Amino acid sequence: MKESNQRWCSDGFEFRCDNGEKLRVTFALDCCDREALHWAVTTGGFDSETVQDVMLGAVERRFGSELPGVSSGVADG
Numbered sequence: 001m002k003e004s005n006q007r008w009c010s011d012g013f014e015f016r017c018d019n020g021e022k023l024r025v026t027f028a029l030d031c032c033d034r035e036a037l038h039w040a041v042t043t044g045g046f047d048s049e050t051v052q053d054v055m056l057g058a059v060e061r062r063f064g065s066e067l068p069g070v071s072s073g074v075a076d077g
Helices: 048-063
Strands: 008-016 022-030 036-042
Touching: 008 048, 022 048, 036 048
Parallel strands: none
Antiparallel strands: 008 022, 022 036
16 A cells, blocks of 8 residues: 555454463554554453444544545455
């Protein structure tokens, strides 16, 4: 991507802490500048509402009260 705000992605990872507890992170990135726009961390699992909250948080952080242009959707790959 040559310009920011053209494509974003989301992903997640987990790792085990010294006490054996798992820490899970999900995040949204701008594919151009690789800025982490928003994220969530939990010791439990993630549901679709958490991922939606991460993406909405990314939009709010990047655009504030200005709405971006309408996207045709998200394609993986």
